[in-house]
Amino acid sequence: MIPVELAMSTPPRTPSASRARAGARTLVGLSLLALTACQPKVRYADSVDVKFDLRLSDRFDDRLSPPYVLGSSFTVYVYDRAERTDLNGWELRTNVPGVITIDDQFIDEEDINEDDNSNTRSDVIVADVFAAGEGSVVLEVYDDAGAYVRGIEVEVLQPDDFTLRAAGPLFLRDEDRAPSEVDASPQVLSGGTATFEVEWYRDGQRLYGAGALEPTSESEGVSDLWSRRNVLSEDRDWMTLTATPAMGGTIAPVDIRANGEVIGTVEFELEDSETIDHLTLTGQSESGREDDDKLVVLAQALDADDETIWGTAFDWDLNGATEPGEGDLFRYKFERSKWSTLAASFDGQRVEMDIQGVEGVVDSSNNSFEDGCLCSAEDPKAPWGGSSLALGLLVLAYAPLRRRRRGA
Known part of the structure; x- marks a missing residue:
């Protein structure tokens, strides 16, 4: 604590009682101010x-x-x-x-x-x-x-309700153009893999934290099902489901459990590829972007009623050149006025859109940063592409949480 010194250039006069009380209050106030200034915050x-x-x-x-x-x-x-x-x-x-x-x-x-x-x-x-x-x-x-x-x-x-959100649209962060929330009977491609976020609620209030999710299913239509803590560098409760091939038309119930208690059941509708009526591409807005910003395009397969069939992995090409890999996301580097034609295709169907950029990489909303880091939309200048860069991004993603023990 820093001591309070009252400097005087001349000897003090004897104060009256009222002035003495006022001076005492001033001294106490200054002392408390100094004490507060050096207290822990x-x-x-x-x-x-x-x-x-x-x-x-x-x-x-x-x-x-x-x-x-x-x-x-x-x-x-x-x-x-x-x-x-x-x-x-x-x-x-x-x-x-x-x-x-x-x-x-x-x-x-x-x-x-x-x-x-x-x-x-x-x-x-x-x-x-x-x-x-x-x-x-x-x-x-x-x-x-x-x-x-x-x-x-x-x-x-303990939650009493939940909301299920598809991972792919979340990466665009544009609920008006690419809604992420799914209903109680989402469609999944037979043989496909899809990832969903589980948001927990109690009496309508959102609960936070991750680690409670335990999805289970006894359906033959579900060949693999697991919970995970990280997708798109977001530490939340995620569920990834792989639908059994050649099971189109099957209803596959999945119990959403929190701490062993069934909070609700999602009835996934498995669909064969013949159910896909058309494909769509939705990209992040290029308006106001600067060169080298990293943007994302989401591909979706829809039925005749415009309902998304999740778990579809697309082939991609840029200006007619095939891009390696399969997935529902394409990440590219924005370059103003350098127009290219980006296309996604699946099972004989194809959809195209024009983008400003000449290089990119195929990715999947099933990936976590352990699989190959997806760049942050908050930091569009971040590097991307290639295993060494993905490793570098992984280190950067963990950097804010790294701690050094005393004496280590």
């Missing part, structure tokens, strides 16, 4: 991904993301906005057991975010936690003397 953050920006969460904004879904696991960060604060010996605790369990915590000596401009050099408490039970709990911070510093109350809930 403890802040919280978590690793929960609440914004669909096609990158891992790196928010450090004194906001947690409750209510959390039961069964989710994530990281809580505690730091100090006051400069050069040593948090050695500080600890994150909970006021009641069994709601959020702290599996591990350590002190990170590095800045909370190396890319910020705050000049904050606070240590960081990094705690891996698990939403173990329903209820409310206070996340409490204690200093090295065991004194309480700050607490924030959060809630953990």
